[in-house]
Amino acid sequence: SAVISQKPSRDICQRGTSLTIQCQVDSQVTMMFWYRQQPGQSLTLIATANQGSEATYESGFVIDKFPISRPNLTFSTLTVSNMSPEDSSIYLCSVTRGGRSYNEQFFGPGTRLTVL
Amino acid sequence: DQQVKQNSPSLSVQEGRISILNCDYTNSMFDYFLWYKKYPAEGPTFLISISSIKDKNEDGRFTVFLNKSAKHLSLHIVPSQPGDSAVYFCAAKAGGYSGTYKYIFGTGTRLKVLA
Numbered sequence: 001s002a003v004i005s006q007k008p009s010r011d012i013c014q015r016g017t018s019l020t021i022q023c024q025v026d027s028q029v030t031m032m033f034w035y036r037q038q039p040g041q042s043l044t045l046i047a048t049a050n051q052g053s054e055a056t057y058e059s060g061f062v063i064d065k066f067p068i069s070r071p072n073l074t075f076s077t078l079t080v081s082n083m084s085p086e087d088s089s090i091y092l093c094s095v096t097r098g099g100r101s102y103n104e105q106f107f108g109p110g111t112r113l114t115v116l
Numbered sequence: 117d118q119q120v121k122q123n124s125p126s127l128s129v130q131e132g133r134i135s136i137l138n139c140d141y142t143n144s145m146f147d148y149f150l151w152y153k154k155y156p157a158e159g160p161t162f163l164i165s166i167s168s169i170k171d172k173n174e175d176g177r178f179t180v181f182l183n184k185s186a187k188h189l190s191l192h193i194v195p196s197q198p199g200d201s202a203v204y205f206c207a208a209k210a211g212g213y214s215g216t217y218k219y220i221f222g223t224g225t226r227l228k229v230l231a
Contacts, residue, residue, distance in 0.1 A: 004159070031217075033218070033219070035221075041223070042205065042221045042222060042223040042224055043160070043205065043207075043221040044221075045218055045219070045220070048218060058218075092159055092160075094159075104150065104162050104165060105150070105162065105207070105219055106162065107152075107159030107160045107161070108159050109157075109158055109159045110157075110158070110159050112157070
């Protein structure tokens, strides 16, 4: 498995501000994913972040709203920009590993964001 | 368009009995399926997976069955324990080894195992 940490674990923010969420992995990984889970909903993929290339965003998500950085193989950030109450969600990063775990995805503990 | 569906939002089962969680998908190109368990305030935890070339995979109390013709998979937990109470998500992998890939999640089923 992979050990993944996220900061902050939770935050309460004001409308119109931005929050940057950090994701740190205990070993080098190629692909990192950012998800959102709105209350009572499924996990929705925001974007895939590969080191050394631009993030790939899913339909309905844009770089201006959710800029992502991936400076190296163990770290990524997701920024939620110009927040509104609709952005209140749990934000999760995840990674996949090679070898026997190739197809398995491991998640961080999540960041619970509340926007007032 | 929800490509992975879990039609039962909740399920209650008596301790010691079998829990059966169901998942349906629409895309025949999915090549790998996974089940995750999620407790409140934690990230999802991988449980068990199955390749599209198989129809069954077993790991301890957990068995996943895949019916490709029906585009249906199920997770069986036997015997169910109170600690199994959580939200269960099925997920499907779309994409290939050489290119990018992604995982599409179902809406989740909340399992409650009654002592």
